[in-house]
Amino acid sequence: MTTTVACAQLALHVGDVAANLAAAEEAIEAAANAGARVVVLPELTNSGYVFESPAEARALAEPVDGPTVAAWSAAARRHGVTLVAGLAELDDDGQVRNSAVVIDPTGAVRAVYRKAHLFGTEKEFFVPGDERPPVVDIDGVGRVGVMVCYDLEFPEWVRLAALAGTDLLCAPVNWPLFPRPEGERPAEAVRVQADAAVNRMYVAACDRAGDERGVRWTGGSIITDPDGFPLAGRTPTDGPALLLASCDLPQSRDKRLGAHNDVFGDRRPELYGD
Amino acid sequence: MTTTVACAQLALHVGDVAANLAAAEEAIEAAANAGARVVVLPELTNSGYVFESPAEARALAEPVDGPTVAAWSAAARRHGVTLVAGLAELDDDGQVRNSAVVIDPTGAVRAVYRKAHLFGTEKEFFVPGDERPPVVDIDGVGRVGVMVCYDLEFPEWVRLAALAGTDLLCAPVNWPLFPRPEGERPAEAVRVQADAAVNRMYVAACDRAGDERGVRWTGGSIITDPDGFPLAGRTPTDGPALLLASCDLPQSRDKRLGAHNDVFGDRRPELYGD
Numbered sequence: 001m002t003t004t005v006a007c008a009q010l011a012l013h014v015g016d017v018a019a020n021l022a023a024a025e026e027a028i029e030a031a032a033n034a035g036a037r038v039v040v041l042p043e044l045t046n047s048g049y050v051f052e053s054p055a056e057a058r059a060l061a062e063p064v065d066g067p068t069v070a071a072w073s074a075a076a077r078r079h080g081v082t083l084v085a086g087l088a089e090l091d092d093d094g095q096v097r098n099s100a101v102v103i104d105p106t107g108a109v110r111a112v113y114r115k116a117h118l119f120g121t122e123k124e125f126f127v128p129g130d131e132r133p134p135v136v137d138i139d140g141v142g143r144v145g146v147m148v149c150y151d152l153e154f155p156e157w158v159r160l161a162a163l164a165g166t167d168l169l170c171a172p173v174n175w176p177l178f179p180r181p182e183g184e185r186p187a188e189a190v191r192v193q194a195d196a197a198v199n200r201m202y203v204a205a206c207d208r209a210g211d212e213r214g215v216r217w218t219g220g221s222i223i224t225d226p227d228g229f230p231l232a233g234r235t236p237t238d239g240p241a242l243l244l245a246s247c248d249l250p251q252s253r254d255k256r257l258g259a260h261n262d263v264f265g266d267r268r269p270e271l272y273g274d
Numbered sequence: 275m276t277t278t279v280a281c282a283q284l285a286l287h288v289g290d291v292a293a294n295l296a297a298a299e300e301a302i303e304a305a306a307n308a309g310a311r312v313v314v315l316p317e318l319t320n321s322g323y324v325f326e327s328p329a330e331a332r333a334l335a336e337p338v339d340g341p342t343v344a345a346w347s348a349a350a351r352r353h354g355v356t357l358v359a360g361l362a363e364l365d366d367d368g369q370v371r372n373s374a375v376v377i378d379p380t381g382a383v384r385a386v387y388r389k390a391h392l393f394g395t396e397k398e399f400f401v402p403g404d405e406r407p408p409v410v411d412i413d414g415v416g417r418v419g420v421m422v423c424y425d426l427e428f429p430e431w432v433r434l435a436a437l438a439g440t441d442l443l444c445a446p447v448n449w450p451l452f453p454r455p456e457g458e459r460p461a462e463a464v465r466v467q468a469d470a471a472v473n474r475m476y477v478a479a480c481d482r483a484g485d486e487r488g489v490r491w492t493g494g495s496i497i498t499d500p501d502g503f504p505l506a507g508r509t510p511t512d513g514p515a516l517l518l519a520s521c522d523l524p525q526s527r528d529k530r531l532g533a534h535n536d537v538f539g540d541r542r543p544e545l546y547g548d
Contacts, residue, residue, distance in 0.1 A: 116542055120534045130545065153472050153537070155429030156546040180503065187471050187502045194468030197461050198427050228461045229454065260394045263427070268390055271404065272430040273547070 001250065003141055005168060005202070006036035007221040007233070007243040011210035014048025015060060021046070021068055024085065025075050027242065032079035034244055037105075037141055039076075040206040043086035043149050043172040044098065050213040054096075057125035061090040061097075064112050069101055077107030082138050084146055086172030089114070095127040100146050100172050102136045110136040111146065116157065119150035120176075133161040133169075142167035142249040145201075149173040152205065153191055155198070162199035163264070167252040169195070171205040175218040186220040186236060197228025200263050201252040209239050226251055275524065277415055279442060279476070280310035281495040281507070281517040285484030288322025289334060295320070295342055298359065299349050301516065306353035308518055311379075311415055313350075314480040317360035317423050317446040318372065324487040328370075331399035335364040335371075338386050343375055351381030356412050358420055360446030363388070369401040374420050374446050376410045384410045385420065390431065393424035394450075407435040407443075416441035416523040419475075423447040426479065427465055429472070436473035437538070441526040443469070445479040449492040460494040460510060471502025474537050475526040483513050500525055 008027035012020045024045050031039045043049065046068040047060035062068050069087065076083040082104055089099035089112070098115040114129025115122075133147045145166030151157050152171055161169055175188045189205070196203040203224050208217035222233035223245040231245035255264045282301035286294045298319055305313045317323065320342040321334035336342050343361065350357040356378055363373035363386070372389040388403025389396075407421045419440030425431050426445055435443055449462045463479070470477040477498050482491035496507035497519040505519035529538045 116545060117540055120532060123534065128542075132545065150535075150540075154541060155433065155468075155472060156541070156543075159429065160546065183508075184503055187467070190464055190502055191468045191471060193461070194429075194465045197465060198429060228464060229458055234457075258394060260397065261424075266391055266424075267428060267430070268402075269430075271390060271406065272434065 002246045002248050003037045004035045005038045005204050005223055005245050005247050006031035006034065007040045007204050007206035007223060009207055009209050009219060009221040009237065009241040009243065010042055010045065011240050012042065012045060012048045012208060014050050014212050017046060017060065017068065020048065021071055024072065028075045028079055028081065028083065030242055032081050034242065036081060036244060038082045038144065038168065038170070040170045040204045041085035041172060042206050042208045043174040044088050045085050045172065047088035048212055049174045050215050051125050054125050057088060058096050061088040063090050064101060064109060069109060073103050073107035073109065076103045076105060080105045082141055082144060084144065084170035084172065086148060096125060097129065098122060098126045098148060100148050102134070102144055102146055104138050113146045113148065115148040115151060117150045117154055133157065135161065135164045135166050145169040147171050152195055155195065158195045158199060162201055166201050167249040168202045168204060168247065171203065173205050174208045175220050177216040177218045186218050188218065189220045189222045189233070192222055193224050193228040193230065196224040196226060198263060200226040200255050200257070202226060202247050202249060209237065209241065276520045276522050277311045278309040279312045279478050279497055279519050279521050280305035280308065281314045281478050281480035281497060283481055283483050283493060283495040283511065283515040283517065284316055284319065285514050286316065286319060286322045286482060288324050288486050291320060291334065291342065294322065295345055298346065302349045302353055302355065302357065304516055306355050308516065310355060310518060312356045312418065312442065312444070314444045314478045315359035315446055316480050316482045317448040318362050319359050319446065321362035322486055323448045324489050325399050328399050331362060332370050335362040337364050338375060338383060343383060347377050347381035347383060350377040350379060354379045356415055356418060358418065358444035358446065360422060370399060371403065372396060372400045372422060374422050376408070376418055376420055378412050387420045387422065389422040389425060391424045391428055407431065409435065409438045409440050419443040421445050426469055429469065432469045432473065436475055440475050441523040442476045442478060442521065445477065447479050448482045449494050451490040451492045460492050462492065463494045463496045463507070466496055467498050467502040467504065470498040470500060472537060474500040474529050474531070476500060476521050476523060483511065483515065
């Protein structure tokens with residue numbers, strides 16, 4: 001059984017909630033029409049990323065039962081896809097979070113994850129999450145794990161998601177463009193490859209395109225197989241892009257590496273603790 | 275202060291201890307002549323890798339105070355280099371280990387590390403180590419950490435070495451050649467890049483070249499900077515090779531990432547435990 005996984009790399013605009021929603025809805029439809037059963041959108045797809053102030057971030061944050069997630073749910077249901085998307089969230093306690101939702105093909109919000117490792121100036125705008133990455137078992141798809149951007153750079157965190165049974169780790173990201181040597185893949189994408197390989201699971205990271213208030217995005221969305229090789233997104237795309245990859249997700253449940261190894265079984269957790 | 279680090283990728287021959295020692299001595303001299311202050315040799319440089327039986331591995335294993343390490347120490351002293359090399363070791367309890375030694379420029383053996391994560395059929399030949407990767411402070415160089423091959427694929431292990439203060443992680447490896455998509459770097463090298471980047475430290479992995487009893491080696495030696503980009507070894511070399519990289523090792527003590535982040539400080543260890 002293979003599942004088509006999509007990353008819908010979008011050019012969003014900070015503060016333009018209606019345009020961002022329209023871009024998301026259009027991308028979900030295009031991905032579904034191309035056969036995708038799982039669609040990943042970027043980090044902070046409702047709001048954009050480069051806030052000028054905490055007040056601006058707060059003004060753009062929405063509760064999970066707000067209009068953006070309602071529209072995403074309707075789109076997921078309409079197109080019969082599982083959707084993982086980043087959200088500037090106003091939580092029940094009035095705190096602003098850098099979150100991601102997992103919405104199943106019935107439109108139900110199955111998980112809300114709050115980014116635990118905040119990057120750059122995000123600490124001014126968001127309260128970090130304290131809960132581990134959730135893993136949602138979706139009928140006919142498999143176990144979808146979720147985390148957000150900089151979280152991917154903490155292998156401890158990725159390992160927790162893997163040990164919790166993730167078949168496909170979906171990560172909304174916004175990777176600012178950093179210089180890199182000619183011919184090199186973005187370092188963020190390389191880390192995704194390693195995240196996939198050391199845990200033998202699929203990873204789909206959906207990046208932004210374009211720029212926003214002087215920040216240029218990498219456009220480095222990538223979908224990797226359990227060997228850590230890219231199925232889509234081998235090179236960054238300078239603009240919106242729809243990445244599609246056919247993934248044999250049950251492969252992620254086989255942690256064997258050749259005839260003699262198992263990437264989970266070979267761990268020595270008794271040696272790793274404090 | 276920059277330090278030239280070398281990986282001396284060798285074609286070794288299982289069982290031919292004299293030829294292997296000669297190849298190592300020649301490579302150490304060549305590296306030193308090219309300005310190297312740290313020289314990394316492959317895994318199991320004394321013995322070769324593809325054993326036919328546990329008896330063969332045992333017969334080739336040597337104590338740390340045996341002739342091969344004595345000769346390596348003399349070469350390190352003669353050329354004034356720090357040497358990290360893989361050794362089939364017969365330990366004091368008569369157990370056979372897949373080890374690596376760290377020898378300083380005075381010729382002193384400063385650490386013996388025993389591979390904790392055994393790959394493939396190694397479990398038939400070696401007893402795994404139970405001690406964490408050592409970090410050796412070498413005058414005029416910095417803090418040299420060491421682990422062996424498959425250890426690099428356990429990010430928990432790499433993190434321990436990094437948290438213990440490693441400036442330069444030296445890893446003797448023997449990477450069997452696996453198929454990979456056209457244009458892709460070997461997955462093992464990609465994992466080294468990620469190991470370096472998430473810990474912001476230099477990593478030098480020294481691979482084998484050639485083949486041995488039907489096993490083809492990748493020739494994928496790589497030296498990466500703390501951003502995870504290769505300074506040497508961007509593509510595998512089909513044969514012996516001397517990789518050299520000028521490394522500003524104190525950079526590894528700065529874990530900041532831009533103005534707002536710190537790859538150690540941003541960890542959430544309270545969320546990672548059992």
